[in-house]
Amino acid sequence: MKGMWVVVVLLFVVIAVLGYLLIVTPAPNTGTVATTTGTGNSADIDTPGTTPLNSRVVVDAPRSGAAVFKTFTVTGKAPGPWYFEASFPVQVRDVNNAVVGRGLATALSDWMTTEDVAFKADITVDSYTGPATLVLMRDNPSGLPENDDSVSIPITIQ
Numbered sequence: 001m002k003g004m005w006v007v008v009v010l011l012f013v014v015i016a017v018l019g020y021l022l023i024v025t026p027a028p029n030t031g032t033v034a035t036t037t038g039t040g041n042s043a044d045i046d047t048p049g050t051t052p053l054n055s056r057v058v059v060d061a062p063r064s065g066a067a068v069f070k071t072f073t074v075t076g077k078a079p080g081p082w083y084f085e086a087s088f089p090v091q092v093r094d095v096n097n098a099v100v101g102r103g104l105a106t107a108l109s110d111w112m113t114t115e116d117v118a119f120k121a122d123i124t125v126d127s128y129t130g131p132a133t134l135v136l137m138r139d140n141p142s143g144l145p146e147n148d149d150s151v152s153i154p155i156t157i158q
Contacts, residue, residue, distance in 0.1 A: 053079050056116060057136060057151045067156045074105065074121040074134065080113040082149070084139035090121045091135045092157070094128055100157075101125030105136065125157050132157050 059076040062068050074090060082088055092101035105121035125132075131154070138149035 052149075053082055053138065054149050054151050057082065058116070059134075059136070059151070059153055062134070062153070062155055064153050065155070067158050069158055070101075070125040070129075072123055074103070074123060074136070075119070077116040077118050078105070078136070080111050080115060080117050082138045083107055083111040083117065083119075084141050086111045088119075088139040089137045090123060091137065092123060092125050092128075092155075093133045093135055095131055097133075100128040100132065129157050131155075 057076065057078045059074060061075050062072060078088065086107040087104050090103045090105050091099050094100045101123055103121040103123035105119040108118040108120060111117050123134075134153040134155050136151045136153075138147070140147045140149075
């Protein structure tokens with residue numbers, strides 16, 4: 001009878017130790033796409049071997065180095081996770097990196113996808129002419145720096 005109690009106590013200790021290890025050991029990173037439930041907002045997790053989101057942003061107009069008027073339209077495609085609530089911000093910055101114009105790019109179709117989605121943005125530049133940079137920014141409502149991303153294109157404001 002005494003031997004049976006020793007076995008029961010040893011099993012209890014083994015189970016307790018295994019339970020403790022299960023709780024304190026972190027889960028492995030699987031490198032999959034994470035989705036925030038309820039909002040439809042998804043964000044890619046950067047893992048080695050994956051294509052960064054900003055490399056998938058394509059600007060059809062204006063082309064790099066193009067001369068544009070103070071009011072112009074930006075068109076192209078961006079991956080769904082670049083958007084939040086079907087839009088993302090666009091800025092025009094002067095040679096000193098000051099914001100001289102801005103607009104909001106809006107999705108032209110369903111943005112709640114990981115696929116590329118066409119967008120259009122109407123931009124208005126304040127009283128500035130000369131070399132500038134068009135900056136398309138991933139919408140980041142979380143404010144977390146690891147979710148920041150952008151694409152920059154040189155242009156000239158006429």
